[in-house]
Every structure is written in C-alpha cells, then in structure tokens.
Amino acid sequence: MSPERVLQNEFKQLSKERWVNIALQNESLLQWTVDLMVLNPDSLYYGGYFRGNLTFPSEYPYSPPRFSFNPPLFHPNIYPDGRLCISILHPPGDDEMSGELASERWTPAQRVETVLLSIISLLDDAEISSPANIDAAKMLRDDKAEYKRRVAQDVEKSKENIPSGFVVPTDEVLRKEAATKAAKEKVDDDADFWAESDEDFDFGSDTEEEDNEMGEDAGVGEEEEDERDSEDEEKMED
Amino acid sequence: MEDTGHNHMDKTTSRDEELAEQRRLAGEYVPAYDGLLVSQKLSTELIHEEYATGDIAYQVKTSNLSKDFGFFRKIRGDGNCGFRAFYFGLLEVLIELGDENLLKAQKTRFNEVNGLLVRSGVDSIIWEDWVEATNRLLNLLISTKHKEERLEALFTAFNNEDDMSDEHSRELLTHLRFLISYHIKENPEQYKHFVPDGSIDAYCSSLETVSAEMDEVSLTAAHNMLSSAAGINIEVLYLDRSIGNSVTRHKWEPEKEKVRGVITMLFRPGHYDLAYPRENAPS
Structure with missing residues (x-):
C-alpha cells in the first residue's frame, strides 16, 4: 500500500x-x-x-x-x-x-x-x-x-x-465567530424560542450583520464552509 | 518479562553483568537473519552451533533443545518478532491441520474482534487497510486448495514488506498489534495487574509504537482473542541462563475447546523465533 x-x-x-x-x-x-x-x-x-x-x-x-x-x-x-x-x-x-x-x-x-x-x-x-x-x-x-x-x-x-490577501484570524474575530455560531445554533435548535423571544431575535440579527462583515475576510458561516470544501478539492486536483 | 520466574540469577554474577551478558548474546543473535522476515524451517543444530564458543549454560540447553525440537524458523528481530511469530504460527498451525473450515472460522473470529477498532473511535481511514490485509490473506488461504500451496502463500505474504505491494506484512502485524492494544484497553480488569505500574494507558501507548516488542501480557491478550477459541495452545520455550539443562517450557492453554494444535515459540532474551517439535518428542 x-x-x-x-x-x-x-x-x-x-x-x-x-x-x-x-x-x-x-x-x-x-x-x-x-x-x-x-x-x-x-x-x-x-x-x-x-x-x-x-x-x-x-x-x-x-x-x-x-x-x-x-x-x-x-x-x-x-x-x-x-x-x-x-x-x-x-x-x-x-x-x-x-x-x-x-x-x-x-x-x-x-x-x-x-x-x-x-x-x-x-x-x-x-x-x-x-x-x-x-x-x-x-x-x-x-x-x-x-x-x-x-x-x-x-x-x-x-x-x-502571509500571502497577500490572506488575513490571519485574530482572537477577537474567532471569539465573535464562536459567539455567532453558538447563537445561531441556539436559535436553530428551538424554533419556538426564536419566534417568541424578541430579545433573542435581536441578538440573532445583530450577530448576523457582524457575520457578514467579517465574512469577506475570514470566511464564516456554513455556506462559506462548503465553498471552502470545494476549493480544497480543486487544490487536490491541481 | 523474561525474568519472571524463569530467570534465577547465578549468585556469583551480579545482576548487571548478567543482563549485559544476555544482551550481548541476544545482540549477537538478532542480526543473523538470512534476509527474510520469516525463514524456511532450519535445523535447530544451527542454534547449538551459534553458542559453540559461548556460555556453557546455553551450550547444554541448545544441545538438549535440538533433541526435542528438530526445526525452527528464524524471525527477523525488528521489534515485531513476537507478533510476527505468533501470527505466522497461528495460521501455519491452522493450515497444517488441513481443514478449510478452521481457516474460515479464523476469518470470522478476526472480523468479530475488528469491532474493537470500530469501538476505539479511531478514524476508519487509519485502520481499514490493516483489516483488509488480514481479510485478503485469509481469503487467499481459503481459496487455495492444497496445504503446500497454502503454506507457500503464507510464507510469501509474511515475507513481503514491499510498500507498493498488496500483501504487505507490515499491515498484518500492525493489525494484530492494535487489536491487542484495544483488547487490553477494553478489558482493563483482566490485565491491569500484569502491566508496569498497573497503567493500561501507558502500556498500550507503548504497544502502539511499532517498535514495542511483544511480552507475556500482549501474548496472553493475543491468545485470548485469537488462538484460545480456535483450540490452539501456545507454548514458549525460554532459552536463557536460568538453572537447568533444558529450556523452560510454559504453556498458554485454550480455555474451552479441545486442543487442536500448538504454536511453539522459542524465546531468547529480547527475541522470539518459532520452533517445531520432533514427532516423538514429549509434549
């Protein structure tokens, strides 16, 4: 082998x-x-x-x-x-x-x-x-x-x-990402909670914005993860 | 492990000198393989000749050894010798018994204990090649119809260490090694009193590095998992400087099944070979 x-x-x-x-x-x-x-x-x-x-x-x-x-x-x-x-x-x-x-x-x-x-x-x-x-x-x-x-x-x-265009994730960015992810999971896990609690809804939408801001540099969110996957596969084929 | 009850020190020799001497003898012996990982059967007279100028205790014991055990196979001493001797010996005994069903039962037994790998939580990408190597070898042995051809196929598989080939003995031995480690980890109560400091974790971590040699704990685990239920005994002949004119013999008996065959391993400090009794030898 x-x-x-x-x-x-x-x-x-x-x-x-x-x-x-x-x-x-x-x-x-x-x-x-x-x-x-x-x-x-x-x-x-x-x-x-x-x-x-x-x-x-x-x-x-x-x-x-x-x-x-x-x-x-x-x-x-x-x-x-x-x-x-x-x-x-x-x-x-x-x-x-x-x-x-x-x-x-x-x-x-x-x-x-x-x-x-x-x-x-x-x-x-x-x-x-x-x-x-x-x-x-x-x-x-x-x-x-x-x-x-x-x-x-x-x-x-x-x-x-560091390659030009690449941004090393900072501790701050990673913490925000982790918080966003945790909040998202909490919301996704409990649809009733999402619908009934204004407080949580606000929290969710706030972090959603941050999520998008950072997305360009750091690559976050599940969709982006998938894109990273397919890029990796291309890399493998090269 | 070699000095547990088998190794009574000569009172005139200090323990350090004793160990140094044994290491020297083991060291002289180990590199003397003929390029094979498992040799053809050789006359045990060769072992006696090796000690012709050596220690008198070895001269006497090796002389008596060849009376009862006519042949042996040299096993390469690369840290895998005990595992290689056990695995080769087990399949060889099953082939010699001449019943295809015993090989099929052994394949089933391997696949049962492969559950240990699944339950370990280690990614299957790591171990599926090892499992496949064992299955491929057993399938080959089962589909080969004559005893001599089966023995030839076994010999070829265990001597093949070409990285690019399919029958890769390293994968077979790694399979056995990790089965033993995970078996011990799953049954700590059974083994913890026999491993250093009672630490199953430390013992198994060391076992999993591919250079840790087989000892009586891992041999016992291998027997409990793979040979006991097949009705195969393990007998170890200890060739060392303990008192007596013959090798010290120790048996691992099968638990329930009737005894069908015996794997005989010749142990010298730090090294295992396989040995074969003469037909009229006392068992």
Whole structure:
C-alpha cells in the first residue's frame, strides 16, 4: 500500500482548519508546505505565521513525517537548521528521547493534525533540559526578557510569509465567530424560542450583520464552509 | 518479562553483568537473519552451533533443545518478532491441520474482534487497510486448495514488506498489534495487574509504537482473542541462563475447546523465533 490514500484524506481534513494553511510541493502528497498560525492570545507566538516543510516517508504511517521550520525559529527545541526535537516525530526504536511519555511517541494511528498541534504547543512549552539550541535554552533560563524580545522578532519576521490577501484570524474575530455560531445554533435548535423571544431575535440579527462583515475576510458561516470544501478539492486536483 | 520466574540469577554474577551478558548474546543473535522476515524451517543444530564458543549454560540447553525440537524458523528481530511469530504460527498451525473450515472460522473470529477498532473511535481511514490485509490473506488461504500451496502463500505474504505491494506484512502485524492494544484497553480488569505500574494507558501507548516488542501480557491478550477459541495452545520455550539443562517450557492453554494444535515459540532474551517439535518428542 502506498501512503497517498491516507495522506489525501489528511490533506482534505486539514484544509478546513483555520489555524493552518497547507499546500503540496511539486504536486507531491509526500511534501507539504505548512503555515502554522498561533491563534492563542496568551502565547508568546500569538499572531505568528510560521512556515515549515512537512515530508512524509514512503512507509508512512509506519514511520513518522519529518518537519522543519523554514526559516528556523530561535527556540530551545528547534535546531539551528529548523528541525524539531519533539518525541512524536521520533522514528520507532529511536530512544533519543527516552524519558518522554510513551503516549507522545509516533504510532501508525497518529494523525498529521496531532503532530502539528504538538508542534504549536512545543513553541510555548520549551524543554530546556536537553536542548537542540543551547543558546536559546540558556537565554530562556537566564534572560527571559531578552528571550521574549527574540521571539517577538521571529513573530514579526514570520508575518512576511502571509500571502497577500490572506488575513490571519485574530482572537477577537474567532471569539465573535464562536459567539455567532453558538447563537445561531441556539436559535436553530428551538424554533419556538426564536419566534417568541424578541430579545433573542435581536441578538440573532445583530450577530448576523457582524457575520457578514467579517465574512469577506475570514470566511464564516456554513455556506462559506462548503465553498471552502470545494476549493480544497480543486487544490487536490491541481 | 523474561525474568519472571524463569530467570534465577547465578549468585556469583551480579545482576548487571548478567543482563549485559544476555544482551550481548541476544545482540549477537538478532542480526543473523538470512534476509527474510520469516525463514524456511532450519535445523535447530544451527542454534547449538551459534553458542559453540559461548556460555556453557546455553551450550547444554541448545544441545538438549535440538533433541526435542528438530526445526525452527528464524524471525527477523525488528521489534515485531513476537507478533510476527505468533501470527505466522497461528495460521501455519491452522493450515497444517488441513481443514478449510478452521481457516474460515479464523476469518470470522478476526472480523468479530475488528469491532474493537470500530469501538476505539479511531478514524476508519487509519485502520481499514490493516483489516483488509488480514481479510485478503485469509481469503487467499481459503481459496487455495492444497496445504503446500497454502503454506507457500503464507510464507510469501509474511515475507513481503514491499510498500507498493498488496500483501504487505507490515499491515498484518500492525493489525494484530492494535487489536491487542484495544483488547487490553477494553478489558482493563483482566490485565491491569500484569502491566508496569498497573497503567493500561501507558502500556498500550507503548504497544502502539511499532517498535514495542511483544511480552507475556500482549501474548496472553493475543491468545485470548485469537488462538484460545480456535483450540490452539501456545507454548514458549525460554532459552536463557536460568538453572537447568533444558529450556523452560510454559504453556498458554485454550480455555474451552479441545486442543487442536500448538504454536511453539522459542524465546531468547529480547527475541522470539518459532520452533517445531520432533514427532516423538514429549509434549
């Protein structure tokens, strides 16, 4: 069996996610360009748009993919060439990270999504005891302020990768979307409530407007979701 | 697991030295496969010869081993050896029994336990290839009419690790591995006292990484799921430096059914092979 069928499915599902943009390199399902967005406002990396290469071996999913940031980030667990030191990407039998929890290791049932989310959480959860970048680990330990300044530099620089016309969803936008969606669901779920309660009706129509305003930039609402789906399929065929 | 009751330490040797020695012997042995994942049947004299210059305990035991067990199959030691030996051994015993209905019953049994994968909540895109690999192999064995041809088909399937081919042994072994893991997760009461720190989650997470080796817990789970109901015994021959002149033998009995056949696995610290008794050997 070749890994293409599983990867095609993974690609399609990930194309729907707001926190990541993916594209195939050289029309190969085994090589992806992955743009990771940090949407958590509490993160040092909030607002960043970090580009990386994700490469799948021909024996995927029996061996893990490889990931490297391009350009590299200044981080205790990222090698100066951009590769990551993260247990979920370690090939089976590689005990370099012994001491890590077994649950964080690669298995054939892991998803690309899990890997990418692990990479995003690694950014703020740096492990300095066995660093890939010793300078970064020292700085994080001894000079937190300077470290934050370096991270802010990386975040600013990463924004150069944002494709023209693309808007990285902000925390504010995502919160409004979530509220709109929740309100809509509440209204849809209970037609009587909709008809009888003026208050709720008003709430619904207010957010409906916001919904449309944002729609142009961020792409919200179920219809737009469907359009995104068909775009993804076109992308796959390219 | 090898030192649970089978491995009485030589009092003059420290435990560290003991382990280092066993590792050395296991390490010397493992790479010596002939390029196959499962070899043809070979004379057990070869095992005795391997230890000709080695430890005296091994010399005596391997000499006695070949008296009762004439042949063995070398199984590639890539972390999958125990799973490979069990799965190959199970189907081989069923084929040797010469009854097509036993193969059909085994296919049904696999499809029953596949419910574990469905219930796990893991996306079917992940596991449907594994299920298909097992079904394809069993269908092939069932539709092949002669015992020798069936054994040949089994041998071919288990030795095929070509990523682009249909009969892909890695998928078969991953299927078995995840069935075992999900079976243990669904029956924690049955297994929790036998896994390290009583942690089923940690044990199964490790099992699912494709390099975690088979141990007595996973072998017991495999037996409970797949061989016990088929009336197949598992016997493990422990070849180590424990006291005695013969390998230590331990059996996993079928629960209800009468015994139809036996899978004999030869265990050396860190590695499983398959072994075959001589016809007149004591069972």
